Amino acid sequence: MTSPSSLTYTLVITGAPWASQAPQSALLFARALLESGHRLDRVFLYGDGVHLASALSAPPSDETNWPAEWAALLAEHQIPGVVCVASALRRGLVNDTEQKRYELPASNLRAPFDIAGLGDWVESQRQSDRMVYFHGEC
Amino acid sequence: MTTLIVVDQAPYSNWNGREALDMALSLAAFDQPVALLFTGPGVNWLRSGQNPGRIEQKSVEKQLAAAGIFGVEALYADQTACDRYQLNAETLMPGITPCKNPASVVRSHQRVLFAG
Numbered sequence: 514m515t516s517p518s519s520l521t522y523t524l525v526i527t528g529a530p531w532a533s534q535a536p537q538s539a540l541l542f543a544r545a546l547l548e549s550g551h552r553l554d555r556v557f558l559y560g561d562g563v564h565l566a567s568a569l570s571a572p573p574s575d576e577t578n579w580p581a582e583w584a585a586l587l588a589e590h591q592i593p594g595v596v597c598v599a600s601a602l603r604r605g606l607v608n609d610t611e612q613k614r615y616e617l618p619a620s621n622l623r624a625p626f627d628i629a630g631l632g633d634w635v636e637s638q639r640q641s642d643r644m645v646y647f648h649g650e651c
Numbered sequence: 652m653t654t655l656i657v658v659d660q661a662p663y664s665n666w667n668g669r670e671a672l673d674m675a676l677s678l679a680a681f682d683q684p685v686a687l688l689f690t691g692p693g694v695n696w697l698r699s700g701q702n703p704g705r706i707e708q709k710s711v712e713k714q715l716a717a718a719g720i721f722g723v724e725a726l727y728a729d730q731t732a733c734d735r736y737q738l739n740a741e742t743l744m745p746g747i748t749p750c751k752n753p754a755s756v757v758r759s760h761q762r763v764l765f766a767g
Contacts, residue, residue, distance in 0.1 A: 527667075527767030560670045560767050600670065631677035638654065638683060638762065648767040 521552045523637035526562035528649025530579040531572070535647035536565045537579060542645065543586060554641045556587065557634050558596045558626070561649055563606045566596045568623035580623055587625050594626040595633045653684040653724060655760035661692035662711045663703055668696065671766030672714060679722030686760070687718070690729035690753055693766075694736055697728055699744040712744055719746055729753045 524543060528535025543553055558565055570580045587594040596606060601622075602615070608628050612620040622628065638644060656675050658668050671687075678685040689696055701712040715726065728743065730751045750756050757763055 525764075527670075559674075560667060562767075599673065631674060632681065634674065635677055635681045635683060638678065644762065644764070646764055646767070648765065 519549075519551045520642040521554050521640070522546055522643045522645060523555045523557060523634075523641040524553065524645050524647065525557045525559055525634065526565060526647045527558075527560040528647060529561040529564040530570065532561065532564075533649030535562065535649050536583065537577070539645075539647040540579070540582060540586065542647075547590060553590065553592045555633065555637050556583070556592060556594045557637065558594070558600070559634070560597075560600050561604070562647075563596050563601045563604055566594065566601070566606055566623050566626040567621055569621045584623050584625060593633075595629045596622065596626050597634070598628050598630050601628055652761050653686055654678055654762040654764070655686050655688055655757065656764055656766065657688045657690060657757070658693040658696060658766045659689075659691040660766065661695045662701075663706065663708055667767045668693070669711070669714075671764075672711070672718070674764075675718065675723055676721050679718075682722070684724055685722075686725040686727065687723060688727040688729070688750075688753060688756055690732050692732075692736070694728055694732040694738055697726070697733075697743050697747055698736075698738060699742060716744060716746070727753070727756050 524539050526535050526539050530536045565580050567580055572578050607620050608622040609620045656671050675685045696711050701710045703710055725748050727750045728747045730749045
């Protein structure tokens with residue numbers, strides 16, 4: 514239950530892990546807003562941000578695994594993590610459905626992320642009190 | 652509530668602007684009001700006569716020309732940036748709304764986002 518003064522947020526991440534600060538800044542922001550009693554409606558990965566949903570990222574053991582950290586936060590709080598299908602297909606991020614559809618040799622989408630269209634982002638535009646964007650290098 | 656998407660990077664060097672245009676067209680497809688503001692090097696999106704075939708890219712000019720048909724309310728161009736890049740009535744594509752004060756355009760929209 515959120516307080517009357519709490520807000521609902523959607524975070525949009527367009528910067529890739531290990532190429533930009535976007536995923537970790539967004540993670541710190543998400544933790545802070547949840548601790549403050551606000552609600553996170555959805556996390557939407559777009560553009561290069563889709564790499565955050567890769568199940569195949571394997572950084573050195575002394576570095577933070579940002580996709581794993583994000584997946585854990587989403588699972589713990591049951592927050593939908595949505596990956597834009599057009600951005601994902603261009604960059605080689607696919608779930609089992611898209612693997613079969615395009616007859617690709619493997620799938621690599623990390624749970625609990627899911628693939629959907631920009632319609633989900635439009636829905637957030639309508640529903641969330643705040644949309645916050647985390648971009649990569651410009 | 653009209654969403655304003657700001658494009659401040661030149662076309663063809665990365666994919667950010669194209670994906671921002673996809674966002675604009677998606678909003679329009681769901682009957683959500685949306686406009687685009689081009690500023691800085693981003694005004695080069697609006698140059699007429701683009702021919703990127705030699706670099707095997709699709710013309711952003713053609714995509715933008717269809718934006719109005721799909722429901723994008725306005726294509727604003729920062730006048731100062733247009734002057735810097737020598738964009739005028741002869742070199743701009745049709746259907747552009749020049750603005751001398753882009754800050755006021757931003758202020759008049761409740762939802763503003765930059766192309767990543």
